[in-house]
Amino acid sequence: MTHPVLDEFAATYDFPLDDYQLQGCRELEDGRGVLVAAPTGAGKTVVGEFAVHLARRAGRKCFYTTPIKALSNQKYADLVAVHGEAEVGLLTGDTTINGEAPVVVMTTEVLRNMLYAGSRTLLDLGYVVMDEVHYLADRSRGAVWEEVIIHLPESVALVSLSATVSNAEEFGEWLAEVRGDTATIVAEKRPVPLFQHVMVGRKLLDLFASSDVDAAAGFVREDAPVNDELLRIARDDWAASRMRDRRAPKGKRGRGGPGNRRNVGNGRRVWIPGRIDVIDQLERHRLLPALVFIFSRAGCDGAVQQCLDANLRLTTPEERDEAIDHVEGTLGRLPGADLEVLGYTDFLDAVSRGVAAHHAGMLPAFKKCVEELYLRGLVKVVFATETLALGINMPARTVVLEKLSKWNGENHADITPGEYTQLTGRAGRRGLDTEGHAVVLWQPGMNPKEVAGMASTRTYPLRSSFRPSYNMAVNLVHSYGRHRSRELLEQSFAQFQADRAVVGLARRLRRAEDALAGYAEAAECHLGDFMEYAGLRREINDLEKAGKRARSGGKHQDRKRKEAEKAQTVRIAKLRRTMKAHPCHECEDREDHARWAERWFRLDKDTRTLARRIERRTNTVARQFDRVCEVLTVLGYLDGDTVTELGRPLARIYSELDLVAAEALRTGLWDDLTPSELVSVLSVLVFEARRPDDAEPRLPRGAVADRIAEMARLSEELHRVEKDHRLDFLRPLDAGFAWTAYRWAEGDPVDELLQRGRFTAGDFVRQMKQLVDFTGQVADAAGDSPVRRTAREGVDLIRRGIVAAE
Known part of the structure; x- marks a missing residue:
C-alpha cells in the first residue's frame, strides 16, 4: 500500500525517518490508532507530529496533550515554528492562546474537563496525541489518562507515545479493546549508542567488561560481564572495611555492611572527586555538555555555588556575552524590584560561566531560560533533580548520577531500574553525538553488579493507578447514568490488568478444587461420613489449643474467665462423646483417613483465601464506583441516575x-x-x-x-x-x-x-x-x-x- 501523505511529510525532515517511525506513520495513514513505545530521545514525537500533519490535510483538528505545563509550552513553541502562530493554540489551565485553532497543545486535565463539559471545541476533532502516556501509572494524576482514553469519541484516532515499558504489548491490547484497531510498535534501539561508566577517583572505568556489549540496544543483556577492575575495587573495599572493623575498639565497630566500607586495598581511602573535579574530568574526556542529577534542590543550588566559588568558567567570552544578552532579554520582563530576591545576580553569573541548576524550586521563567541556554550550547553543565527527566527536551552528551538513592518522601531509597533508564536515557544528542555516556560516581560500599543490574533491566512495567473519584462519579452519572458508567469503568486499564491476574488465580483455584475432591475421596469411610467425623476432631483440637493459650496468659484469672473456661470444658466433653459415638470412630483405617481429611481442611482454608482474592479483583473498579455513588447518595448529591442540584457544583x-x-x-x-x-x-x-x-x-x-x-x-x-x-x-x-x-x-x-x-x-x-x-x-x-x-x-x-x- 502506498503512503503519499507520509512521503510528503518525511520530505520535510533533513534526516531519514527510522523504521519504527515510518511504521507508526503508515499505521496512522491507514486509519489505525497507534501506541509507540521507544527509548527516551529516540524521536517518538515524529509520529505525533505526523498526526498533526494528517489532521491539517483533512481539515480536522488535532489535540496534542502532555502531562506537565512545561512540556506543553515547549511543544507549543515547536509546533508554532512549523505551522505558524495562527494555526496552533495552547491551553494549560492558566494560559489560553488561540484555543479554537486547528492544532491545540494542552495538558491532559484540560482535555478531560472538555470531555465532561461536552465542549464545542471538540467538534471536528480527528486526532489526539497523548505524549508520555506512561504517566497513567502516576498515583495522584494517572486516572486522567484513562478517563480521556475511555471517553474520547470513537471517531478520534489516538496516538499514544510512551517510554519503553516492559508490558507495552499488554497496554496495546487494552487500547485495542477500548479504542478499536490499534497497532503497538515497540522500539528498543537507541538512535545514539549509550556507554555505561563508573568514575572511581580520577579514573573513568567502563561498567561492563565485554567490548562487544551492544550499546545501541535499549538495554544491556542481563548476562553482560562486569568490569574486573570494578569488581576488584569492590572486593578490596569490603576487605579493608572488615580489617578496620577488627582493629576498631569494641563498641565502635561498624556493622560490616555497605555503609561502613571506606578504605580500599592497603587501607588508602578511595578519593571521591568533588563536583569541580568531576566537571574537569568530563571536560578532559570531551564529555560535555552534561546533566548531573542530584536528588536534592539544595544540592543542585549548592553545586552551582561551588562552581562560582571555584571561579569555574566553561564559556568563551563570546558565549558569555551571548548568554548575558539572552538572560537580560528573557527575564527583563519580570518586575525589577523582585529580581534581587529571586537570586537574579547569581543566576546571571552562573549561566554566563556555563553552569546552572534546574529544579522545581526555581521560578519557571528561570528554568525555561536554563533550557533555552542549554539547547543553544551556552550552558554546558546543568545540576538537576529528576523532574528534568520528565520528557523535557534537554538531551546531553553525558548524564552523571551522583548517587543511586533518593528521598522518596518518607525515607532514602534506591532508585529503580526504570528511573535509572529514564535518567540515563537523556545521554546522547541525536544529530550531534555519535555516542552517549552514563557516568555513576563511585561511593563507598557500591556494588558494581547492582549498578550493572539496573543498566541491564528493561525498565518498568506500566501499572494502572486508576480509581473513580467523587467528581468523576458525578460527571459520569450526569452523562451516562449509573449502569452505563459502571460499564465504562469496567473498560479501564486497571480492571483489564486485574482481570488478567484473575485468570491465573482462577486456574490455581480450579486445581485446588480438583485436589480437594481427591482428598475427600481418599478420606471416604465405609462406616459413615468421615469428613463430618474429622470436623468434630478438628473442633476439639482447636478448643483445647485455645484453652491452653488462655491459661498461659496469666496466673490470675477473674471470675468471667473461669466461667468461660468451665463452659469450654463442658463443650469439649460433649464433643468427645459425640465423636466417640460416631460410626467412623470404630474404623480400623481411621488415622489414615484422618491424614487425608487434615490435608483437605488445610487446602480448603487456602482455597477460600484464593476465592476471596478473586472476588476482590473481579469488578473491583465498578464496585468501588458503587461505594462512591453510595456516599454521594447519602449526602444528597445523587438520586439514582440523577445528579441533584446539590451535586452539580461538584462536577466543576x-x-x-x-x-x-x-x-x-x-x-x-x-x-x-x-x-x-x-x-x-x-x-x-x-x-x-x-x-x-x-x-x-x-x-x-x-x-x-x-x-x-x-x-x-x-x-x-x-x-x-x-x-x-x-x-x-x-x-x-x-x-x-x-x-x-x-x-x-x-x-x-x-x-x-x-x-x-x-x-x-x-x-x-x-x-x-x-x-x-x-x-x-x-x-x-x-x-x-x-x-x-x-x-x-x-x-x-x-x-x-x-x-x-x-
Missing part, C-alpha cells in the same frame, strides 16, 4: 478534596469571607507539603482561622461517611500556605513573603498558580452564591507580580 471541582469543597459551598461556609480570606481558606484544599512538618502552621487571625477549623471538622465528618462505605479518598487538610496566600492577596511584596516564609520562588509561584486555577473552579461551581464574585476578586488579587508575569 477537580481536586483531591473535591467533596470537602463541595460541602463547604453547600453549607455556606465561605459566604461572608473577603476575597483575601477566601483564597487563604481555599489554599488548605490545594497545598500539600513536600515533607511532613510538625510545626503549627501560621494562620491569619479572625475568620480565616475559624473557617479552617470548621473545614477540618467537616472533613472529619466526611471521612466518617467514607469509612462507613469502605472508602478512604480524602487526605488531611494542610494549612501550610494559608498565611502566605493571605498576605499576597493583601498586597505584600514577594521579597517579604519569601524572606519570612519557607518557600522558594518556584514553590511560591507554582502554589499560587494552582490556587488561581482552583479558585477559578470554585467561582464556576458557586452558582448564584456570594462566593462567585468573591472568588473572582480573589483571583484578580493573587494573579499579580511574578505570578502574572509567569
Whole structure:
C-alpha cells in the first residue's frame, strides 16, 4: 500500500525517518490508532507530529496533550515554528492562546474537563496525541489518562507515545479493546549508542567488561560481564572495611555492611572527586555538555555555588556575552524590584560561566531560560533533580548520577531500574553525538553488579493507578447514568490488568478444587461420613489449643474467665462423646483417613483465601464506583441516575478534596469571607507539603482561622461517611500556605513573603498558580452564591507580580 501523505511529510525532515517511525506513520495513514513505545530521545514525537500533519490535510483538528505545563509550552513553541502562530493554540489551565485553532497543545486535565463539559471545541476533532502516556501509572494524576482514553469519541484516532515499558504489548491490547484497531510498535534501539561508566577517583572505568556489549540496544543483556577492575575495587573495599572493623575498639565497630566500607586495598581511602573535579574530568574526556542529577534542590543550588566559588568558567567570552544578552532579554520582563530576591545576580553569573541548576524550586521563567541556554550550547553543565527527566527536551552528551538513592518522601531509597533508564536515557544528542555516556560516581560500599543490574533491566512495567473519584462519579452519572458508567469503568486499564491476574488465580483455584475432591475421596469411610467425623476432631483440637493459650496468659484469672473456661470444658466433653459415638470412630483405617481429611481442611482454608482474592479483583473498579455513588447518595448529591442540584457544583471541582469543597459551598461556609480570606481558606484544599512538618502552621487571625477549623471538622465528618462505605479518598487538610496566600492577596511584596516564609520562588509561584486555577473552579461551581464574585476578586488579587508575569 502506498503512503503519499507520509512521503510528503518525511520530505520535510533533513534526516531519514527510522523504521519504527515510518511504521507508526503508515499505521496512522491507514486509519489505525497507534501506541509507540521507544527509548527516551529516540524521536517518538515524529509520529505525533505526523498526526498533526494528517489532521491539517483533512481539515480536522488535532489535540496534542502532555502531562506537565512545561512540556506543553515547549511543544507549543515547536509546533508554532512549523505551522505558524495562527494555526496552533495552547491551553494549560492558566494560559489560553488561540484555543479554537486547528492544532491545540494542552495538558491532559484540560482535555478531560472538555470531555465532561461536552465542549464545542471538540467538534471536528480527528486526532489526539497523548505524549508520555506512561504517566497513567502516576498515583495522584494517572486516572486522567484513562478517563480521556475511555471517553474520547470513537471517531478520534489516538496516538499514544510512551517510554519503553516492559508490558507495552499488554497496554496495546487494552487500547485495542477500548479504542478499536490499534497497532503497538515497540522500539528498543537507541538512535545514539549509550556507554555505561563508573568514575572511581580520577579514573573513568567502563561498567561492563565485554567490548562487544551492544550499546545501541535499549538495554544491556542481563548476562553482560562486569568490569574486573570494578569488581576488584569492590572486593578490596569490603576487605579493608572488615580489617578496620577488627582493629576498631569494641563498641565502635561498624556493622560490616555497605555503609561502613571506606578504605580500599592497603587501607588508602578511595578519593571521591568533588563536583569541580568531576566537571574537569568530563571536560578532559570531551564529555560535555552534561546533566548531573542530584536528588536534592539544595544540592543542585549548592553545586552551582561551588562552581562560582571555584571561579569555574566553561564559556568563551563570546558565549558569555551571548548568554548575558539572552538572560537580560528573557527575564527583563519580570518586575525589577523582585529580581534581587529571586537570586537574579547569581543566576546571571552562573549561566554566563556555563553552569546552572534546574529544579522545581526555581521560578519557571528561570528554568525555561536554563533550557533555552542549554539547547543553544551556552550552558554546558546543568545540576538537576529528576523532574528534568520528565520528557523535557534537554538531551546531553553525558548524564552523571551522583548517587543511586533518593528521598522518596518518607525515607532514602534506591532508585529503580526504570528511573535509572529514564535518567540515563537523556545521554546522547541525536544529530550531534555519535555516542552517549552514563557516568555513576563511585561511593563507598557500591556494588558494581547492582549498578550493572539496573543498566541491564528493561525498565518498568506500566501499572494502572486508576480509581473513580467523587467528581468523576458525578460527571459520569450526569452523562451516562449509573449502569452505563459502571460499564465504562469496567473498560479501564486497571480492571483489564486485574482481570488478567484473575485468570491465573482462577486456574490455581480450579486445581485446588480438583485436589480437594481427591482428598475427600481418599478420606471416604465405609462406616459413615468421615469428613463430618474429622470436623468434630478438628473442633476439639482447636478448643483445647485455645484453652491452653488462655491459661498461659496469666496466673490470675477473674471470675468471667473461669466461667468461660468451665463452659469450654463442658463443650469439649460433649464433643468427645459425640465423636466417640460416631460410626467412623470404630474404623480400623481411621488415622489414615484422618491424614487425608487434615490435608483437605488445610487446602480448603487456602482455597477460600484464593476465592476471596478473586472476588476482590473481579469488578473491583465498578464496585468501588458503587461505594462512591453510595456516599454521594447519602449526602444528597445523587438520586439514582440523577445528579441533584446539590451535586452539580461538584462536577466543576477537580481536586483531591473535591467533596470537602463541595460541602463547604453547600453549607455556606465561605459566604461572608473577603476575597483575601477566601483564597487563604481555599489554599488548605490545594497545598500539600513536600515533607511532613510538625510545626503549627501560621494562620491569619479572625475568620480565616475559624473557617479552617470548621473545614477540618467537616472533613472529619466526611471521612466518617467514607469509612462507613469502605472508602478512604480524602487526605488531611494542610494549612501550610494559608498565611502566605493571605498576605499576597493583601498586597505584600514577594521579597517579604519569601524572606519570612519557607518557600522558594518556584514553590511560591507554582502554589499560587494552582490556587488561581482552583479558585477559578470554585467561582464556576458557586452558582448564584456570594462566593462567585468573591472568588473572582480573589483571583484578580493573587494573579499579580511574578505570578502574572509567569
